[in-house]
Amino acid sequence: MxxxxxxxxxxxxxxxxxxxxxxxxxxxxxxxxxxxxxxxxxxxxxxxxxxxxxxxxxxxxxxxxxxxxxxxxxxARSEGVAIICRDDARYPSLLAALPDGPVVLYVRGSLDDARDKYAAAIVGSRGCTAYGLEQGARFGKALAQAGLTIVSGGAAGIDSAAHRGALDVEGRTVAVMGCGLCHVYPPQNRELFERVAKHGAIVSEFSMETPPREDNFPKRNRIISGLSLGVVVIEAGRGSGSLITAKIAAEDHGREVMAIPGRVDSPSSAGTLDLLKEGGAHLVTEPGDVIGILELPARHLDAGKHADRYVANTSTGDAAEDDIVTTSLFTQRENKPPAKAAPQVPNAQQREPALPISEGQRAILASLAERDSATLEELSRSTNLPVATLRSELTMLEITRRVKREGNRISRAT
The missing domain is CATH 1.10.150.20 (5' to 3' exonuclease, C-terminal subdomain)
Structure with a gap:
């Protein structure tokens, strides 16, 4: 332009x-x-x-x-910031579809609509607990590994944990600011924002020198919702701004809203539990739950062509139609060239999921090969993997249909 x-x-x-x-x-x-x-x-x-x-x-x-x-x-040019207007080809398609999408976006880093339209927002409290930080990082990491762009608000607490989780696996992440990009807010996140700009984008609709003000953040929250297919709320108190994001997502944008349960006696989780009890949010406990909930809206973005691009047909010819899908759209969509239908195989045990397998995942599968099933604690002892790492690796194995859960026990998929 x-x-x-x-x-x-x-x-x-x-x-x-x-x-x-x-x-x-x-x-x-x-x-x-x-x-x-x-x-x-x-x-x-x-x-x-x-x-x-x-x-x-x-x-x-x-x-x-x-x-x-x-x-x-x-x-903007002197600060290395691009100004993307509504008629620019780089303007995010998810925002362009909204009646209140920003007139312009200020962007440090780069937007990639082909990838970023498959996005999940992760939001929550600034003053979160250690549990909240762990879940923010866990979901950010696993969803980014599965091919989703992680959108959040760059704030302390849950937002930062989600961004870092995505960056730890070199995934894409977008931080939406409540101030102009001449400001670094919060200042302690300067190094994090530099990493985000290298692997995604720092985004704002506020003019360059706009300071962070309280009334900016509801406007910022609508962009977080608008840039995503759905919003995951982690550990939000009743006064948390992340509840505004959830409300906008559900009522104004028609996005999916999900919430991770916390302690029932913790004020930090009161707003999240309200969403689950009264707000119609999906209850999610594993990143794979988010994948499943967002699969349908993601496929609508590619109506008429997703079957050829994302679905590997490994049925034996007499299997149910639902058995055709072996991996999520998100785990398949970054394959280059686009995935073609796989040849038919004699039985389900010979299916080969598309994602590469990590050393941690190999250790888990080797341990499960020696027994019918195991608990998380048993797997941690047998593989010497920390519990947080184990959960993330198990999520990827579930997404690719290599393992399954029944109650608190995990076994190899058959």
């Missing part, structure tokens, strides 16, 4: 009295950002929701924003 085009979009973004919804209506009326910026008060009054008084105010504000927009573009 030319500088003139970007500046026109920035003028709309910076003008008082507009916002994403009115800006979208202006674009529908006038065709492009430049024409919308040059509209007279009389022309503006033709737009739904803009009366005489507001039309005068918007026209005056647009007239004042040209110089500020030029400075904003220069500042």
């Amino acid at each position: 030319s500088d003139a085009g970007t500046i026109a979009w920035l003028r709309l973004h910076l003008a008082e009295g507009l916002g994403p919804v009115r800006t979208r209506r202006l674009l529908e009326m006038f065709g492009n950002a430049t024409a919308a910026c040059e509209a007279s008060p009389a022309e503006l009054r033709r737009v739904e929701g803009i009366g005489e008084k507001l039309s005068l105010s918007i026209a005056a504000s647009l007239a004042r924003t040209h110089e500020r927009a030029e400075r904003e573009l220069e500042l």
